[in-house]
Amino acid sequence: GAVVSQHPSWVICKSGTSVKIECRSLDFQATTMFWYRQFPKQSLMLMATSNEGSKATYEQGVEKDKFLINHASLTLSTLTVTSAHPEDSSFYICSARNAEKLFFGSGTQLSVL
Amino acid sequence: GQQVMQIPQYQHVQEGEDFTTYCNSSTTLSNIQWYKQRPGGHPVFLIQLVKSGEVKKQKRLTFQFGEAKKNSSLHITATQTTDVGTYFCAGTLGNQGGKLIFGQGTELSVKP
Numbered sequence: 001g002a003v004v005s006q007h008p009s010w011v012i013c014k015s016g017t018s019v020k021i022e023c024r025s026l027d028f029q030a031t032t033m034f035w036y037r038q039f040p041k042q043s044l045m046l047m048a049t050s051n052e053g054s055k056a057t058y059e060q061g062v063e064k065d066k067f068l069i070n071h072a073s074l075t076l077s078t079l080t081v082t083s084a085h086p087e088d089s090s091f092y093i094c095s096a097r098n099a100e101k102l103f104f105g106s107g108t109q110l111s112v113l
Numbered sequence: 114g115q116q117v118m119q120i121p122q123y124q125h126v127q128e129g130e131d132f133t134t135y136c137n138s139s140t141t142l143s144n145i146q147w148y149k150q151r152p153g154g155h156p157v158f159l160i161q162l163v164k165s166g167e168v169k170k171q172k173r174l175t176f177q178f179g180e181a182k183k184n185s186s187l188h189i190t191a192t193q194t195t196d197v198g199t200y201f202c203a204g205t206l207g208n209q210g211g212k213l214i215f216g217q218g219t220e221l222s223v224k225p
Contacts, residue, residue, distance in 0.1 A: 034212065043201065043217045044156070093155055102146070102203075102213060104155040 002028045002098040006105025013084055014113055021079045021108045023094035029074035030096035035067075038091045038107075047092075050077040084112040117204045119216030127224050132189040134219035136202035143205045145178055145185045146213065151198040159187075159200075192223050 003026040013019050023033055031052045036044040048069055049057040056069035066088075068080040077096075081088055093107040118137045126132050136145065144163045148156035160169055162178035162185060169176045175188040185204075189196055199220045203213040 036215075041199075041220065044215045046212060046214070049212060095156075100144075100161060101158045102148075102156075103158065107155050 002026075002096070002101075002103045004094065004096050004103045004105045006094050006108060008108055009106060010109040010111070012111045012113065015085050016083055019081045019084055019110060021081075021092055021094070021110075023077045023079070023096070023105050025075045025096045025098070025103075028096070028098045030077075030098065031074060033071060033077040033094055033096045034102070035069065035077075035079050036093045036095065038093060040091075044093065047079075052077075081110065084110070086112045088112050117202060117214045117216040119202055119219060121219055122217060123220045123222075125222045125224065126192050128194060129191050132192050132196070132221055134187050134200050134202075134221075136185045136187075136204070136216050138183045138204050138214075140206065141182045143182075145182075145205070146203045147176060147185075147187055148201045148203060149198050150201065150218070154198075156201060189221075192221070194223050194225050197221060197223050 005024045005026055007022050011019055033050040035047045037047050038044050046059050047062045050069045050071040052071045052074050058064050071077040089112045091107050091109050094105045095102040120135050146161045147159040149159055150156045160176050165182050166180045167178040173190045177186045185202055199218045201218045202216040205213055
């Protein structure tokens with residue numbers, strides 16, 4: 001199956017710093033990627049849809065200036081959590097669509113101190 | 114807003130027992146997909162159902178899509194410890210650009 005690589009797997013940062021998470025489709029091109037947030041033992045909440053070459057589409061309640069998304073190529077989307085605060089601590093996971101199936105990255109556990 | 118409801122939230126079974134999780138949507142879905150997430154892992158695609166009343170099987174797993182395309186179920190026969198994880202349904206709305214709306218998930222634990 002298709003492979004989606006996500007880095008880093010985990011990151012610990014100080015409050016106020018910014019963190020960038022990368023999502024790459026390794027063996028297919030993805031014009032659309034999705035960014036989710038998952039709290040422990042909860043479902044995946046769609047944050048935004050990343051569109052190659054254009055602006056991301058954010059879900060209601062998700063701050064655009066807080067979660068910056070860039071999708072500059074057909075194989076790479078990045079999510080930057082700006083000025084992170086402890087409440088941003090969560091599991092962030094990306095996915096890319098290939099032949100109607102979603103393939104997920106391994107996720108990034110963000111801990112903001 | 115649009116929600117996909119999934120029950121139960123947790124299910125604890127003895128190895129060998131059957132398990133079923135149910136998924137319901139308030140509106141008609143274009144299709145429904147099922148994913149499995151092992152503890153500490155990421156969701157992995159299991160199957161997609163598209164047609165009304167569709168039934169698909171994967172070994173001990175049986176997936177159904179309702180006639181009205183508003184509900185779905187996943188049934189596991191004779192559970193094994195390897196079945197442990199959280200099972201998510203995810204529905205696609207035709208007027209939402211193809212984005213998937215995930216159910217809350219059902220966490221399955223299997224006691225050997």
